[in-house]
Amino acid sequence: MTITFSAFNSIRRSLLIALLMLCPLGVHAATVLRNCFAAPGDYQVSFINDLVASNNRAGDVLTPPGHLVGNGAAINAQCDCPGTMSASTTVMGYVFASTPLSAGVPGYGRLTDKIDIDIDAYTNAINSPDGSGLFQIALNAYPLTSPVSKAESINSTESSETVCSPATQPVAGVASRQFKWNVIAARFYIKVPILGQETIPSTLVVQSSACLYYGSGMCVYGDAQPVANVWLSGALSAPLSCTINAGSVIEVDFGSLVSSNFRTQGRPPDGFTLKNVDISFHCDDAAISNYDKIKLTLTADQGVSDPGEGFIAKMLGRDDIGVRLYDTNTNNIRLDGTMDFPIVLDASGNGIIKFQAAPVATNSNKPAPGTFEGNVTVKMDIR
Numbered sequence: 001m002t003i004t005f006s007a008f009n010s011i012r013r014s015l016l017i018a019l020l021m022l023c024p025l026g027v028h029a030a031t032v033l034r035n036c037f038a039a040p041g042d043y044q045v046s047f048i049n050d051l052v053a054s055n056n057r058a059g060d061v062l063t064p065p066g067h068l069v070g071n072g073a074a075i076n077a078q079c080d081c082p083g084t085m086s087a088s089t090t091v092m093g094y095v096f097a098s099t100p101l102s103a104g105v106p107g108y109g110r111l112t113d114k115i116d117i118d119i120d121a122y123t124n125a126i127n128s129p130d131g132s133g134l135f136q137i138a139l140n141a142y143p144l145t146s147p148v149s150k151a152e153s154i155n156s157t158e159s160s161e162t163v164c165s166p167a168t169q170p171v172a173g174v175a176s177r178q179f180k181w182n183v184i185a186a187r188f189y190i191k192v193p194i195l196g197q198e199t200i201p202s203t204l205v206v207q208s209s210a211c212l213y214y215g216s217g218m219c220v221y222g223d224a225q226p227v228a229n230v231w232l233s234g235a236l237s238a239p240l241s242c243t244i245n246a247g248s249v250i251e252v253d254f255g256s257l258v259s260s261n262f263r264t265q266g267r268p269p270d271g272f273t274l275k276n277v278d279i280s281f282h283c284d285d286a287a288i289s290n291y292d293k294i295k296l297t298l299t300a301d302q303g304v305s306d307p308g309e310g311f312i313a314k315m316l317g318r319d320d321i322g323v324r325l326y327d328t329n330t331n332n333i334r335l336d337g338t339m340d341f342p343i344v345l346d347a348s349g350n351g352i353i354k355f356q357a358a359p360v361a362t363n364s365n366k367p368a369p370g371t372f373e374g375n376v377t378v379k380m381d382i383r
Contacts (some may be wrong), residue, residue: 031215032077033091035128036163037210040226040228041071043182044202047234051194053284056238062188067122067131070182070230074126077177079212081164087171091163093152093212095122095181096221097137098144100204105189109142112200114192115236120185121206123150131183139206147209147221152259163212181208181228193286194238196382206230240294242283242380252277252357252379257367266312266324268358274326277355281343295340295383296353298325298333303377304364310336312360315374321367323374326356336377343380 045068055062101109113116121135161177162169185205209224219320252275261269268274279296287294300313305322312322313335325333333339333355345351347378361367 013177016288018290020021030213030215031082031084032162032219032223033081033212033214035225036077036212037075037081037225037227038078040207041072041075041181043072043180043228043230045070045184045205045230045232045234047186047200047232049234049236051190051238053238053241053286054191054240054244056193056286058190058192060190062190062236064186064188067185068185068232069125069129069131070184072180072182074178074180075227077163077179077212078165079163079168081168081170083168085164085168085170087156087157087159088382089170089214090154090156090160091158091160091177091212091214092154092218093124093210094149094219094224095121095123095137095152095227096147096149096209096224097139097181098147098207099139099142101142102208103142105191107140107142108187108189109205111188111232112198112201114190114194114198115200116189116191117205117232118187118189119205121148121181121230122183122210124152124179124181124210125183126180131185134183136185149221149326151218152210172228179210179227181210182230184230184232186232188236193289194236195240195286195290197235197237200230200234200236201230202233204229205232211374229313238286240283240287240380240382242281242287242294244281244378244380246277246280246282250277250279254357257359259369260323262359262361262366265362265364266360268305268324268360272358274330274356274358277325277357278352278365279355280350280352281380283345283351283380284348285349288345288347291343291345293383294343294380296343296378296380297337297340298335299337299377299379300335304336307336310334310338312362313374313376314362315372317374318370320362320365321372322360322362323376324358324360325376326358328354329357330356340383 104110108116213217
């Protein structure tokens with residue numbers, strides 16, 4: 001009997017110890033608060049930047065300093081709180097961030113045909129208008145299939161800011177706790193050099209969800225509610241950078257002319273050989289892949305003597321003689337700035353357009369003897 005009793009007692013004590021190990025006293029799971037946010041807030045980030053040649057090449061990355069902060073209203077928490085909450089309850093939380101952007105180049109999401117983007121989200125910024133001091137949430141996969149989470153910073157108890165709806169507040173009259181998930185950081189990847197302006201349409205770049213809880217433990221993504229959408233819009237601009245004739249004036253000298261050879265109004269003098277006028281130019285890297293967006297125009301500085309056609313450039317102080325330009329097929333060239341010419345650049349950004357020039361009489365009389373001079377401005381800009 002004594003031996004049997006001792007064995008039973010030992011077994012019972014072993015079972016008791018095992019039960020205590022499985023159910024430690026004084027430990028409670030987290031209490032997740034429900035229905036805290038009525039609908040996600042929308043935040044609008046606008047980013048406008050001018051590029052220079054040194055950061056406007058394929059593969060360049062533009063990193064704006066600091067943070068990009070979206071405009072939008074704060075969100076009030078209005079949870080259905082249980083009666084076990086008290087004035088001293090500290091509410092904690094997690095924010096989960098993701099992005100709907102599709103894959104761009106490795107490590108970036110697609111933003112436009114010429115720009116991809118890599119984004120960081122941040123924790124609640126209600127007390128950080130410029131985004132400083134927040135926890136970063138790096139969104140480094142596109143598309144992002146599993147939201148990334150961070151613990152929200154805690155700065156109040158229910159007695160100072162409540163997350164509860166008015167009907168379930170443990171302390172009446174306490175101000176609602178507010179949130180803003182409106183801060184991002186971004187890096188812009190230049191896939192194709194930009195010429196002119198690349199518009200970024202309003203694009204949803206970050207979606208945040210959050211859950212609030214108290215007690216030991218934590219909440220998980222399945223407990224979270226959508227709380228914020230961050231939209232990005234704006235533009236990246238790059239000016240056209242081209243040099244015409246290496247920055248020098250193109251001079252055309254017609255030499256000595258015989259007045260009596262001007263027999264027909266608007267026509268070169270008899271026996272005159274058209275003078276070649278070559279307009280060479282060089283443009284930077286951005287223009288090489290976008291040369292179809294460049295136009296070249298010619299405008300007579302003193303105006304034209306035939307406004308209906310615009311073919312004859314006026315000369316300084318002379319109304320009896322002018323200058324016409326022709327293309328290599330002897331077609332007339334308008335000199336009133338309304339005609340633009342196709343631009344072709346080689347791999348080094350160089351191009352040339354060939355014209356021919358001739359003096360002409362502007363009326364039925366022969367031009368008076370003497371010198372004449374005029375100017376035509378060559379202009380290149382973006383279509």
